Amino acid sequence: MRSFSNLWYWIALATVWSTASHWILGVPFDMVTRARRFGGQAETDLDLIARINVNRLLFIARVSGLGLVSLASMLLTGLAILAFWYGVEIAQAVFLIALPMTIVWAMAVSTAKAIQAEDALGEALRRRLTRQRMITQLIGILSIFVTALWGMYKNLDLGPFGG
Numbered sequence: 001m002r003s004f005s006n007l008w009y010w011i012a013l014a015t016v017w018s019t020a021s022h023w024i025l026g027v028p029f030d031m032v033t034r035a036r037r038f039g040g041q042a043e044t045d046l047d048l049i050a051r052i053n054v055n056r057l058l059f060i061a062r063v064s065g066l067g068l069v070s071l072a073s074m075l076l077t078g079l080a081i082l083a084f085w086y087g088v089e090i091a092q093a094v095f096l097i098a099l100p101m102t103i104v105w106a107m108a109v110s111t112a113k114a115i116q117a118e119d120a121l122g123e124a125l126r127r128r129l130t131r132q133r134m135i136t137q138l139i140g141i142l143s144i145f146v147t148a149l150w151g152m153y154k155n156l157d158l159g160p161f162g163g
Helices: 007-022 029-038 040-085 089-117 122-158
Strands: none
Touching (some): 007 029, 007 089, 089 122
């Protein structure tokens, strides 16, 4: 259960943030780049997949939003208590991934609402998706930095044998 000294935890952390910064609102970012470069069919494809994913995300938020927020709050609170009150290292590791990802998810819902409200297509849509990606990457960088600091602290505090 020594999460911060386990290589697999750090691989999982990098994979989570890499995936989160590539799939913006369920749209792979290479489609945004391709639409910007080539336009035409690539831009039409981006508009369609973005509309589908925005509508899907907003439907889920409308139908299950209160329940999801309640469940996420309960789970994050439970993790935080286990992690920092009781000192369970695996809970600390999961919390340091789950909290920033919850913030990214909430921002994705907000971006989806903005895209739908302004009926963003073309350049406006690309701008919104690019901004969402940049913010996701900034949160990811900050999250990885804080996690690395906390992990180094835990590893130095416990020593090599967990003692």
